[in-house]
Amino acid sequence: MTNATPKPQPVSQPESDRYWDGLKVEEIWLQRSKKTGEYQFYPRAISIHDPASGPEGVEWVQASGNATLYTFAIVHAAPHPGFVGDLPYVTALVELEEGVIVPTNIVGVDPEPESFQIGMALKPVFDHNENAHTLLKFAPA
């Protein structure tokens, strides 16, 4: 079935263009504090780990894509009409090996509680959907 209502699309901001542009070519780019080496998600104009350095305090680094499942839910009631055709679908927070939590979907697996274990290894799936932006989803590794 097709969805009458489109899904909400990300509206990239100047500080996040590099993130969204990277996903289009199947690369995950994260920001890291030059001073502390700590990563942050989502992209910001400054590092939350070293705000005093201002915009010069952050650098972009390509992430491995290796991740583990932090938590998830299986959505049975669409919170937006654009997702009615996807029910049930799995939302998740995953932890990248760089140490940041990323909101996403888990795909390629039965949407049943038994399919998931907290901590299970995941690999990235780049969803080049019909829209302008590529979404970063994950599947069991």
Next chain:
Amino acid sequence: MPNIKRLNNLSGQAHIVGVGESNKLGKVPEKSPLAHHSEAAVNALADAGMELSDVDALFTAGWSTLDVAEYLGIQPRYTDSTSVGGSSFVIHVAHALAAIAAGYCEVALITHGQSGRSDRAPIPRNPGAPMAQYEAPYGIIGPPVSYAMAARRYMHEYGEDRTRQAMAEIAVSTRKWANLNPIAYFYDIPATFDDYHNSRWVAWPFHLLDCCLVTDAGAAIVITTPERARDAKNGSVKILGAGEGHDHSGISQMPDLTWAFGQYTGPQALDMAGVTHSDLDMAMVYDSFTYTVLVSLENLGFCKPGEGPDFVAGQRTAPGGDFPLNTNGGGLSYTHPGMYGIFTLVEAARQLRGQAGERQLDKCDLAVAHGTGGLLSSTGTVILGSD
């Protein structure tokens, strides 16, 4: 950081003298959100023995005070549209206390009105905001999905079966209270443990009965000086302690999914009031979801992290139990138009004034009202005492 010594001096410097809901709660398509604001305002002021012309400070959330004041036809000299989710109205009590103690105003009106079920014009969100950019495209939208992911993490850390049992206990005990409240949405409809476990999935691990209602409703509160509170028509309630704050907006940015900001606002409010948990006669804890109650009780310090399931076991939060919790029937079974926090205060004030009808507690001199807003994002805690 809050200075507790200075806050101690604020304790009791303002009183709640009026509370009220809008004229009809539940499914009310014939009324707008601002109609609920206005009806509740008039009802709360009448409860206080006051009129709109007495009001010199206005607090609201969801709408700007510009819109609400204009609709009511008042010109406030103190204005506060702090809007951080359903906890906002509890936070407004703290702000009103400070403003009254400082002399900015004498009669503070807090209003709420929302047509969560029937609104013809829901408020749009900024599509460039981080939550819209990073969560919404994945269908991580709205409270059930976000709170469900937090609850699943709690299950991982503290045990799935005992968490499930605790969520069921809260759903069932809260419904029992609603069955004693004639204006509760589920006044006439009991719920058993089987009903809980058999209800459909909304966002696993949440059943339908883990989730609050979606209704149309409004409420308002009137706060004034201790001096003017002596003239309160139906009695007054002292504001003894308060705390507020937040630590994230979207759920993916929450520092710890099992440990919300009540960890700070609860102890602060209790310290300011100079009381401890065992002094409290009842708790009004915002129940957007059963999980919200579970984690809030732990955050507030009623029990340790992970001990919530033991704390709520055996229906001890139900009518007749030794820990009266959400005695109006809560957001789960009384009403929940979207930002429910103000209703925790309305019920606490009624219990403290001995005006809660069939559900009135035998002894109620000290209560906590705890609001959680956004996606477990913000909390406001208030300690109230009978006068």
